[in-house]
Amino acid sequence: MLAALRQHAVTAWKSGLRGRTFHAVFVFALLLLTAAWLAAAFSARQPQAVALDVGLSGIRISMTFLALIWVQELVGREIERRTVFLVLAYPMPRAAYILGRYLGILLLAAAAILLLGVILLAVIQISAWGYQYPHALKLGWPYWATIVGFFVDIAVVSAFTLAVATVSSSAIFPLIAGAGFSLACRMLGPVLDYLSRGAEGDKELVRHFDPLVSTIRWLIPDLDRLDLRLWPMFGTSPVPDAFLVSVAMASCYAALMLLLAVHAFNRRQFV
């Protein structure tokens, strides 16, 4: 099982790196980091913090696209084109295929986010635009902890998209579902925050949406909790317990999605 898992992970890694869409999205990520540098010029008092803020958003968005595309190309398309038959013909458990591909995608995501993280650090260095920032950004551990938080976020989105891919007959549907899922999970936290603060005095809105959002919070994970960027930007360190529990929540959710994916893939009839 382990050997099969490793083999699928290595295949996913190699195919992922070769994919043309991956190259296009990576160029898009680099363009977003250039946009972060330009956005810094608009700032009245904090060019480097704006570069960091917009750059982190750029990394999060492009990493989401990358993860979705990898799942689509490495699993969704293989199912759609029936090339998965060739893989399933080998005497190895189907679970090894799903988990191996997921592991490969995680390795690709880790390498991409590490590279983008280093590039963003360089972008921040050249984004002062001739203005001395009143306080230093925390670009050591706080910065890398934020990147790790994003990686966990991407791992959850990938697991969900993978689960959808195992039941879908179209390669594009997991892409759309994954994008919608990431959007909903990231919005959940700010929406809960907004409602808890009274929605700017709109009692009707709170009355209507509070029960609904309170139910949704049990169905999808609050990925906003994994965004620690206040730490590198303003030195507001996260509450350790809350962060660790958030990582545990995200990991459990990803594990549930993988279980679902394996279960669905095992039962799937390829005709």
Next chain:
Amino acid sequence: MIRRLGSATFVLLLALFGYGHAVDWLSTKERPRARDELAIYLPPVAQLLGAGGDRYLAANMDVFRTFMAGTGRLRPEEYEILARLHVDAALFNPGHEDNYYVAAAILPWAGHVTEAQYVLGRAMESRPFDYMPALLYAFDQRYFQKDPVAAAGTLRTAAARIDDERTRIALEVMAANWYEKAEGSSAAEILRLMAAQTNNKDFAEHLNRRAARLDAMAAIEVATGRWRLERGDLPHSVSELVRAGFLPAEPVDPFGGRWSITRDGTVTVAEKTN
């Protein structure tokens, strides 16, 4: 083949020439600016959707939008939307430095003191190392909310966040003056301090003009006080103060407004109408 290549080259050169010429022509044409840049307000949930669920990106988009409004005079309904954008940005990212700074520079002067104080209050909470939000909050309490005692308390909070001893003591002294309800030009000084801390030339100029207006108002108030002391009544206009020698010349309002003195001796300024 050669003929085909020749045609392709001709089309390429023609396209390049056309493109270059069009870009050159357009670069001299002023871009039409919509008057209603701030006419549309999306609720926070829709803003989040637009930012891909990323609350920090939504905050940045709000702040960039407020920058686009500039420092020119807006209509009341535009100020209303501007205030909501600042409040939303503070909701998404309470520590956003440009947000609290620009909100403090624009909103209270347009009558949106509550919103400005909300933004500054959130920034004070999330930026414990930064004295500016507390300083600006105190300024609004003192100048707009007419509460010198509360303002002095907040000013002392700001002072406690400053490492530089000289600046800290200067703020402590200012707080002491506010406790005594002393009048003075400290309001203008805070605006000049804000102007010195930005690399945005438009904002710096706007703040310096605000400070100059406060200086001029302070001069008229002093002259009015002297008139009342000497004559027992109040002047009807600033020109009367000049004619009687209480003011060397009528101060010029940097925003082009017109001075007036109310029946209780308060100096006000009527904004220039477009």
